Amino acid sequence: MLVEKYFPKNFSEIKGQQALVKDILAWINTWGNEKKALLIYGPPGSGKTTMVKVLAKELGYDLIELNASDKRDQNALNRIAGNAASSKTLFGYKKIILLDEADNIHGKEDFGGAKALLEIIKNTQNPIILTANSYWEVSQAIRDNCKLVQFKRLQSRTIFSRLKEIATSEGIEADDDVLMKIAEQSSGDMRAAINDLDSLGKKLVKGDEKVVGSRDTETSIFEALSKLYMSNSIDVRKEFFDIDKKPDELLLWIDENTPKAYKGKELLNSMNLISKSDIYLKRAFNTRNYSMWKYASDLMTGGVSVAGITDLRYIPFSPPKYFQVLGSSKKSRETNKIILDKIGKKCHCSRKVARTYLPMISALFLNPRKGALIANFFEFDMEEVKFIDEKNYRKIELAREELLKEPEKKEKIETVPIITEKKVESRKESLKKVEELSKEESKEEKQKNQQKTLFDF
Amino acid sequence: MEFEKPWTEKYRPQKLDDIVGRDPIIRRLKSYVDKKSMPHLLFAGPPGVGKTTAAIALAKEIFGEYWKQNFQETNASDERGINVVREKIKDFARTKPIGGDFKIIFLDESDALTSDAQNALRRTMEVYTSTCRFILSCNYSSRIIDPIQSRCAIFRFGPLSNDAIKFMIKKIAHEEKIDLKTDGLEAIAYVSEGDMRKAINALQASSGVGDSITESLVYQVSSRAKPEEIKNMMKVALSGDFLSSRKILQSLLLEQGLSGEDIIMQMHRETFNLEVSDKEKVRIVDMIGEADFRLVQGANEFIQLEFLLANLSTG
Ligand SMILES: Nc1ncnc2c1ncn2[C@@H]1O[C@H](COP(=O)(O)OP(=O)(O)OP(=O)(O)O)[C@@H](O)[C@H]1O
Ligand SMILES: Nc1ncnc2c1ncn2[C@@H]1O[C@H](COP(=O)(O)OP(=O)(O)OP(=O)(O)O)[C@@H](O)[C@H]1O
Ligand SMILES: [Mg+2]
Ligand SMILES: [Mg+2]
Numbered sequence: 218m219l220v221e222k223y224f225p226k227n228f229s230e231i232k233g234q235q236a237l238v239k240d241i242l243a244w245i246n247t248w249g250n251e252k253k254a255l256l257i258y259g260p261p262g263s264g265k266t267t268m269v270k271v272l273a274k275e276l277g278y279d280l281i282e283l284n285a286s287d288k289r290d291q292n293a294l295n296r297i298a299g300n301a302a303s304s305k306t307l308f309g310y311k312k313i314i315l316l317d318e319a320d321n322i323h324g325k326e327d328f329g330g331a332k333a334l335l336e337i338i339k340n341t342q343n344p345i346i347l348t349a350n351s352y353w354e355v356s357q358a359i360r361d362n363c364k365l366v367q368f369k370r371l372q373s374r375t376i377f378s379r380l381k382e383i384a385t386s387e388g389i390e391a392d393d394d395v396l397m398k399i400a401e402q403s404s405g406d407m408r409a410a411i412n413d414l415d416s417l418g419k420k421l422v423k424g425d426e427k428v429v430g431s432r433d434t435e436t437s438i439f440e441a442l443s444k445l446y447m448s449n450s451i452d453v454r455k456e457f458f459d460i461d462k463k464p465d466e467l468l469l470w471i472d473e474n475t476p477k478a479y480k481g482k483e484l485l486n487s488m489n490l491i492s493k494s495d496i497y498l499k500r501a502f503n504t505r506n507y508s509m510w511k512y513a514s515d516l517m518t519g520g521v522s523v524a525g526i527t528d529l530r531y532i533p534f535s536p537p538k539y540f541q542v543l544g545s546s547k548k549s550r551e552t553n554k555i556i557l558d559k560i561g562k563k564c565h566c567s568r569k570v571a572r573t574y575l576p577m578i579s580a581l582f583l584n585p586r587k588g589a590l591i592a593n594f595f596e597f598d599m600e601e602v603k604f605i606d607e608k609n610y611r612k613i614e615l616a617r618e619e620l621l622k623e624p625e626k627k628e629k630i631e632t633v634p635i636i637t638e639k640k641v642e643s644r645k646e647s648l649k650k651v652e653e654l655s656k657e658e659s660k661e662e663k664q665k666n667q668q669k670t671l672f673d674f
Numbered sequence: 675m676e677f678e679k680p681w682t683e684k685y686r687p688q689k690l691d692d693i694v695g696r697d698p699i700i701r702r703l704k705s706y707v708d709k710k711s712m713p714h715l716l717f718a719g720p721p722g723v724g725k726t727t728a729a730i731a732l733a734k735e736i737f738g739e740y741w742k743q744n745f746q747e748t749n750a751s752d753e754r755g756i757n758v759v760r761e762k763i764k765d766f767a768r769t770k771p772i773g774g775d776f777k778i779i780f781l782d783e784s785d786a787l788t789s790d791a792q793n794a795l796r797r798t799m800e801v802y803t804s805t806c807r808f809i810l811s812c813n814y815s816s817r818i819i820d821p822i823q824s825r826c827a828i829f830r831f832g833p834l835s836n837d838a839i840k841f842m843i844k845k846i847a848h849e850e851k852i853d854l855k856t857d858g859l860e861a862i863a864y865v866s867e868g869d870m871r872k873a874i875n876a877l878q879a880s881s882g883v884g885d886s887i888t889e890s891l892v893y894q895v896s897s898r899a900k901p902e903e904i905k906n907m908m909k910v911a912l913s914g915d916f917l918s919s920r921k922i923l924q925s926l927l928l929e930q931g932l933s934g935e936d937i938i939m940q941m942h943r944e945t946f947n948l949e950v951s952d953k954e955k956v957r958i959v960d961m962i963g964e965a966d967f968r969l970v971q972g973a974n975e976f977i978q979l980e981f982l983l984a985n986l987s988t989g
Binding site for chain 2: 465468469472476481482484485488489491492495496498499500502561563564565566567568569570573574576577578579580581582583584587588590591593594620621623
């Protein structure tokens with residue numbers, strides 16, 4: 218694996234985070250004066266773990282590591298990190314304690330972990346470094362006791378030049394264009410980019426980068442698809458037995474590519490089968506009777522094969538553009554319900570109607586202050602705000618904190634804004650107009666009403 | 675804590691007279707206020723046209739300062755089942771009114787009550803009439819069992835007229851000091867389909883996104899395509915160019931984030947504006963109906979709508 222082979226051996230090989238090296242060195246060299254723990258947070262593959270490993274190696278520290286795959290409840294933390302933290306250096310060994318992937322250390326499974334961790338941080342005799350992807354998923358108390366270092370997403374340029382180095386030394390022939398595309402697609406994740414490069418073989422040509430991205434091998438599905446369209450047989454379904462895709466995802470692949478192979482009636486018949494497969498999938502999903510998947514699988518593969526045949530030598534297959542995951546987790550359904558109930562209570566309506574408020578609320582969430590104000594009205598907690606808008610919830614929470622700081626304004630008057638005498642009159646006049654209009658209409662309406670309910674609602 | 679109400683609540687009419695476009699109904703309701711008495715009422719009509727608003731305003735005017743004590747609101751569809759009727763509703767029906775002769779129980783979405791639950795309600799409605807009146811609200815009165823309908827005075831709330839919608843929207847825009855463009859107002863009326871809640875939410879959503887409310891902003895926030903876009907997609911499909919029409923569909927669903935349900939509804943609406951023969955229109959409506967049905971049954975909106983486009987493109 219290239220990621221392992223090209224694991225940075227020293228600080229200079231950690232790309233794009235040079236400025237932070239200084240901060241970190243300064244912290245460890247004066248350790249004991251400042252905060253006793255360091256929190257490095259930033260997106261995946263930006264070099265957080267790498268940085269700590271290189272640091273330990275370069276400065277000759279022993280690294281004691283606990284990551285998310287280890288149990289990190291109170292006991293475990295005290296046993297491992299606590300011991301290490303409190304025991305003074307024996308025989309001249311220096312230690313760094315790394316709590317990697319420290320997001321959610323306060324979660325249910327790590328019961329008591331956060332509290333224990335806080336104690337350990339406060340009393341440690343050795344430097345502690347925490348890494349996390351999200352600042353917000355580390356509890357406030359822990360954040361307050363750490364020196365913070367933020368790793369940003371790496372720039373495409375930075376990733377590109379690392380890819381280029383690797384390609385050269387591996388003897389991979391690759392266009393700069395392709396490498397740049399891979400770098401861009403990784404969205405700042407060096408690990409992902411290197412893995413993508415790794416998956417493409419020794420010779421890269423334009424367009425190769427399109428195959429990566431979803432990070433699993435897709436050659437086998439292309440082969441199966443071409444058999445599907447080139448033949449006219451229900452047995453084609455067997456070609457798909459080994460393909461490691463859930464039927465709803467497979468359906469999208471077939472849906473994406475069928476119009477490239479078939480036209481006219483053949484296409485229509487295929488789309489019909491695809492539509493029916495989708496219905497079987499939904500039934501299977503709803504009834505949790507997954508044995509019904511087989512009908513869907515048969516129709517979308519063998520069925521579509523029989524529906525038509527193509528004489529095209531080459532079909533430009535592509536992965537599905539539209540990907541919608543079936544269903545949602547139990548927890549998110551619960552949150553959804555709570556949100557709708559909160560809206561329903563305040564707006565005098567059922568859950569069904571409450572749902573129609575969500576687009577409006579999301580729109581207001583684009584503006585943190587307005588978002589905060591409306592979130593306050595509905596008394597949403599942070600999780601609910603996040604559920605509605607995963608992207609902006611932090612800004613909204615910050616704005617809510619700001620609002621709390623502002624001196625409380627007098628609550629606005631409950632009812633419709635006060636209207637001056639003059640306005641009342643003009644309003645009455647316009648009301649009258651509306652009345653007249655609606656009178657005329659209501660005559661017609663009466664006759665139409667019956668129809669309206671039948672056809673329009 | 676500082677907060678901002680949704681405008682549907684901020685501007686929910688508090689008095690019967692402030693409810694727009696519902697004149698004949700309001701007149702009847704006001705006569706109950708004058709008499710300080712009323713029969714059981716059934717409010718039938720589509721969402722967002724003033725049923726709940728009228729019920730609350732009526733209670734306020736009849737009970738004055740005691741309205742909260744004498745008015746009980748229940749959402750039937752969220753807590754359907756017969757137990758709600760047997761326990762919660764009955765308990766409230768039993769308690770004595772405060773400062774008046776009777777109380778009002780407002781049963782929202784009562785067409786969502788199972789028929790067992792509705793049957794359980796009949797008795798309660800009769801036994802406690804001396805102390806308690808019901809206002810049932812529903813979208814379809816046909817889903818209310820006959821014996822209950824026969825116990826109620828029936829009020830039909832149709833969709834609101836464009837003028838009523840525009841009047842209210844202009845008023846709110848004025849109060850909120852919003853720059854509402856004429857085409858924006860028209861667009862709000864279009865997307866609202868006579869539903870004031872939809873209209874007001876569209877206005878507030880737009881105000882969250884942009885400074886002046888224009889047609890395209892309204893379509894954008896209310897997750898509606900411009901009518902021309904939908905029409906264009908249909909035309910392209912009808913011309914036999916399935917792949918291009920599918921691209922448009924993709925952009926509507928993925929980039930503009932419309933729901934399949936909205937697209938189907940708009941396609942239906944645009945069918946009648948297409949320049950094709952009436953016979954063709956009938957065929958199209960039939961296909962849209964089938965697609966709508968499959969949309970409900972299926973898991974993936976895109977696939978179901980795609981099938982509809984394939985249908986349109988294979989004449
Ligand atoms: N800045 C970088 N310079 C060079 N290589 C890097 C850099 N960042 C990541 N890599 C490469 O990616 C691999 C993964 O990086 P690392 O483990 O440090 O990521 P991380 O930031 O800890 O991510 P996660 O949050 O997923 O744990 C490393 O082995 C290295 O090959
Ligand atoms: N006729 C109207 N005049 C003024 N505002 C109205 C009118 N109808 C509805 N509204 C506004 O729309 C919002 C929703 O109306 P309301 O709660 O009365 O709907 P509804 O008819 O009860 O609908 P549902 O069937 O969904 O319960 C109200 O908050 C109010 O602001
Ligand atoms: Mg890591
Ligand atoms: Mg209502």
